[in-house]
Amino acid sequence: MPYRFMKKQLSRSQLEADGFVGWATFDHLRNADPCPTSGGVYVVSRADQSAPCFLDQSCGGWFKDRDPTVPHDHLTVNWVEGAEIVYIGKANNIRRRLHEFAKFGEGRKIGHWGGRLIWQLEESPKLLVAWKETPGFDPASVETDLIAQFHAAYGQPPFANDPHRLGS
Numbered sequence: 001m002p003y004r005f006m007k008k009q010l011s012r013s014q015l016e017a018d019g020f021v022g023w024a025t026f027d028h029l030r031n032a033d034p035c036p037t038s039g040g041v042y043v044v045s046r047a048d049q050s051a052p053c054f055l056d057q058s059c060g061g062w063f064k065d066r067d068p069t070v071p072h073d074h075l076t077v078n079w080v081e082g083a084e085i086v087y088i089g090k091a092n093n094i095r096r097r098l099h100e101f102a103k104f105g106e107g108r109k110i111g112h113w114g115g116r117l118i119w120q121l122e123e124s125p126k127l128l129v130a131w132k133e134t135p136g137f138d139p140a141s142v143e144t145d146l147i148a149q150f151h152a153a154y155g156q157p158p159f160a161n162d163p164h165r166l167g168s
Helices: 012-017 026-031 072-078 094-105 116-120 139-154
Strands: 021-024 040-045 085-091 128-133
Touching (some): 012 021, 012 040, 012 128, 072 116, 085 094, 085 116, 085 139, 094 128
Antiparallel strands (some): 040 085
């Protein structure tokens, strides 16, 4: 039987009710180890619902000599108005994956290209990360279900998902 989340728009309170925990900044994740080493899914959440401010240059690390920065018009097209969740990811080891993501946001050359758009949000230091372990379920299929639920609610994937479709 596939894993199913509550069928609602994804907000922090709804995700907490569905078992997501953590709600920590990337800085906290760099300096503490609250994450499990098991597999699961994670979300990056933005508490402020005002219009975003985009940085001209990403603070994310260059990977394979590629600049993670994208033009403002692509960021604007990808923005999902009214959504708290800006990225949904999966991990076979939640702790390792979130540490990689945090290091990429510090500018290190880490292979975490997915979600890179969050590092062009001026408020990236304030973003919160929450996770949910998914024992008995493949994290990739749980992530797919969660992104599909988001897409059904908002008509597109979260802001920093599907970066290969930027601007389309």
